[in-house]
Amino acid sequence: MTENRNYKPTILITNDDGYYAGGIRKLISLLRPFGRIIVVAGEQSMSGMGHAITIKTPLRVKTVSKEPDYEEYICNGTPVDCVKLGEQVVIGGKPDLLVSGINHGSNASINVIYSGTMAAVIEACIDGIPAIGFSLCDYGLNADFSHVDEFVDKVVRNVLHHGLPEGICLNVNIPSNDSGPIKGIKVCRQANARWVEEFDSRQDPRGVDYHWLTGRFENSDVSEETDQWAIDNQFVSVVPVHYDLTAYRALDEIKKWEL
């Protein structure tokens, strides 16, 4: 689509930290030069929502801004709802690109499974829309996004130029710049790490137990081919992601069972 220099791609932007987050504001400012921008983001932070959709309550969309080439809406749904509403209610068709983020916090490795940011990306991918999720490895509300410009620009430019193979989207994680400058971009696989859960259990003033979910990240997959290695070594990680969860390597073994 970049072949036609007059064509302005329509870019749908969403996130899972809510419309006011620093990450989505940065993303909007970086993507405005690329085309017509439509923002549909949640009123509230929706971190950890995974691929949740809203089916028991109705969704509402509120117009925040409507200018030439820039429209912004907020809604009461999840990140996946934002994509569906963006396509069906706001645009009335498919955008040329969906970009989600920039998430405050890593979505590398097993975090992709819990991520609302990446759920929005996967949802767009299912609908045949090229889609990218960006995350910064810093959970802070006031995280420093000053070093991300070049990497967001490069990835978006490449996707607009090359497109993406059918059924494939990108999970991009950018290290924080606390530990020095970024060394470059690495195309990787998802590291096989996990969260070891711990609950912080307390008693409320009436003596009833309640539990806060906490946990620590545990990575035993130290291969240099992984996204976690890339981030730990100050590289931006780019993982091509698909939504076919079939474990092909197990098909033959399970076919031998007496079922």
Place this chain on the structure above:
Amino acid sequence: MTENRNYKPTILITNDDGYYAGGIRKLISLLRPFGRIIVVAGEQSMSGMGHAITIKTPLRVKTVSKEPDYEEYICNGTPVDCVKLGEQVVIGGKPDLLVSGINHGSNASINVIYSGTMAAVIEACIDGIPAIGFSLCDYGLNADFSHVDEFVDKVVRNVLHHGLPEGICLNVNIPSNDSGPIKGIKVCRQANARWVEEFDSRQDPRGVDYHWLTGRFENSDVSEETDQWAIDNQFVSVVPVHYDLTAYRALDEIKKWEL
């Protein structure tokens, strides 16, 4: 573990339709002969919650029943929370098996992505627990589960006997018996189908728009190797599922980009 005839496996049961649903009640009755049963289910139906976790509010666990070899708890969390609470707060360790369901409605094909039932299964799998999700292809609250016994029994027996390869869990879908008897069990891959969204848009009494998510299932992947083909042809589908979302086939292509 079936080698030692005196060993009673601990089986954690959850679902995403809530503790009162017919599907989980059926599952409990079928699994009680297999060992020590711990049920941790949601107070409410959590359909469409995907891999959501609860991080902004505390979780509470209520004891419903505590007998020898049978304990039942309800909590205010998502299906993934139920697994985490089951392990950490209730059992204080890993069960021998996690079984989720029986879901009221199909989780075959792309439905696996939105499914709370399968999110619980994948969560257990991440923690190294053999895990199975069962779904009946009938959304009705009063769905008829009378024909499922033999298939649940066969799959559970095989998993307890063979175990599952590391990082792999099972997504089992059972057709309704409206269209005649079940022909058998097929080990399959996930069909590449999708939901085509439509919103039913209305106005509230104050004239403000709201939108209900609806949609129709569209399957262009008609291969006999798929779970959707199996179900459509009265076979129970068994798909081995993993949580590595890396699209390996795209790694080389994207590595050629100028990043």
